[in-house]
Amino acid sequence: MAIDQALFEGVQAGDPPVLRLYRWQPPCLSFGRNQSARGIYDPDLAGSRGIDIVRRPTGGLAVFHDRELTYTVAAQVATLGRPRAAYAAINTALASGAARMGASVTMAPHRPAPGPLVGATHPCFGHTTVGEVTAGGRKLVGSAMRFENRTILQHGSILIDGDQSEVVSLQVRSPAGSMTLPPPITLREVLGRVPDWPELYTAVLAGFTAMFGTAFEASRPTDAECGRARDLEAHYRNEAWTWRM
Amino acid sequence: MSDIPTDLLYTEDHEYVKSTDEDGVWIIGITDYAQGELGDIVFVELPKAGQTFGRKDTFGTVEAVKAVSDLYLPISGEIVAVNNGLASDPGVINSDPYGDGWMVRVRASDASDIDQLLGPEEYGKHVGAG
Numbered sequence: 001m002a003i004d005q006a007l008f009e010g011v012q013a014g015d016p017p018v019l020r021l022y023r024w025q026p027p028c029l030s031f032g033r034n035q036s037a038r039g040i041y042d043p044d045l046a047g048s049r050g051i052d053i054v055r056r057p058t059g060g061l062a063v064f065h066d067r068e069l070t071y072t073v074a075a076q077v078a079t080l081g082r083p084r085a086a087y088a089a090i091n092t093a094l095a096s097g098a099a100r101m102g103a104s105v106t107m108a109p110h111r112p113a114p115g116p117l118v119g120a121t122h123p124c125f126g127h128t129t130v131g132e133v134t135a136g137g138r139k140l141v142g143s144a145m146r147f148e149n150r151t152i153l154q155h156g157s158i159l160i161d162g163d164q165s166e167v168v169s170l171q172v173r174s175p176a177g178s179m180t181l182p183p184p185i186t187l188r189e190v191l192g193r194v195p196d197w198p199e200l201y202t203a204v205l206a207g208f209t210a211m212f213g214t215a216f217e218a219s220r221p222t223d224a225e226c227g228r229a230r231d232l233e234a235h236y237r238n239e240a241w242t243w244r245m
Numbered sequence: 246m247s248d249i250p251t252d253l254l255y256t257e258d259h260e261y262v263k264s265t266d267e268d269g270v271w272i273i274g275i276t277d278y279a280q281g282e283l284g285d286i287v288f289v290e291l292p293k294a295g296q297t298f299g300r301k302d303t304f305g306t307v308e309a310v311k312a313v314s315d316l317y318l319p320i321s322g323e324i325v326a327v328n329n330g331l332a333s334d335p336g337v338i339n340s341d342p343y344g345d346g347w348m349v350r351v352r353a354s355d356a357s358d359i360d361q362l363l364g365p366e367e368y369g370k371h372v373g374a375g
Binding site: 032033057082084115116120130145149 | 315
């Protein structure tokens with residue numbers, strides 16, 4: 001999260017748009033910026049299973065990061081438009097990437113919001129939002145955004161395998177009805193196989209390259225970005241932030 | 246087509262400023278265009294009464310499904326009232342942005358801030374330009 005935030009700040013200051021693709025080690029449960037977590041999720045249980053917990057700067061609800069690929073996009077309004085347009089463009093890129101692997105995917109139609117966020121206990125993958133990438137009516141990619149200083153930061157999780165049941169299993173008590181949610185779909189189920197990392201990275205990158213209309217330049221975070229990320233790490237490790245609500 | 250009342254003032258970041266019966270106190274919220282662009286609003290984080298902010302300072306956040314956006318105070322001053330009802334019913338910002346969806350009342354600390362705001366015609370052009 002600290003690196004993503006550092007990249008986001010760089011783009012706000014005028015750096016070129018950024019696409020970051022990464023995995024998590026150890027597995028991690030991430031909360032949305034404004035979701036209720038205190039008293040709902042059990043940090044000791046997560047710790048006993050070797051699972052980290054972090055709160056994102058982006059919105060949305062809890063995601064379990066393990067057998068998935070996480071993407072980050074940071075871009076100014078001048079590049080991808082305001083949040084709604086940027087969200088649509090990024091979903092188009094993700095769908096294009098999935099299609100390149102042979103997945104038959106569609107964009108979800110509009111559905112009413114599941115209600116106020118305060119006290120919501122269902123996971124990110126327990127509700128599909130308009131435009132999200134789905135297959136067979138089930139969610140394949142979960143995404144969330146932050147909009148600040150005319151710049152968007154969007155996170156998302158492309159499921160490779162698993163059913164996200166860990167999210168509910170880490171709750172203090174399983175809320176009524178949560179287990180009746182339709183499970184998300186994964187690339188394993190859609191493709192009938194688990195794509196290897198190079199195939200997955202290449203396909204997703206190709207989808208974004210087509211959407212941006214320009215080739216990305218591969219790079220690692222600069223020394224300045226790493227330095228800023230080290231400063232921000234304290235914030236993202238601070239329990240006052242993680243359990244702020 | 247979004248609703249742009251002619252008796253309000255606006256910012257380029259899509260907040261509105263409405264006068265009140267009390268001299269120097271203004272009501273702040275987000276415009277119809279902004280709520281439509283955001284989509285279904287599910288969470289609002291607002292300051293407490295008594296806090297002071299400068300012009301264009303972030304005074305809160307609003308989350309539509311998935312997207313968290315900053316709220317920028319159009320005028321400097323002290324928060325004198327907060328619409329606490331939005332915490333349990335944030336969707337009213339979508340249904341009634343200029344009425345029950347108001348966010349805060351601010352006592353302006355610099356009257357000249359009002360001169361920096363957009364009139365309805367200017368705001369309409371801004372929205373039209375994207």
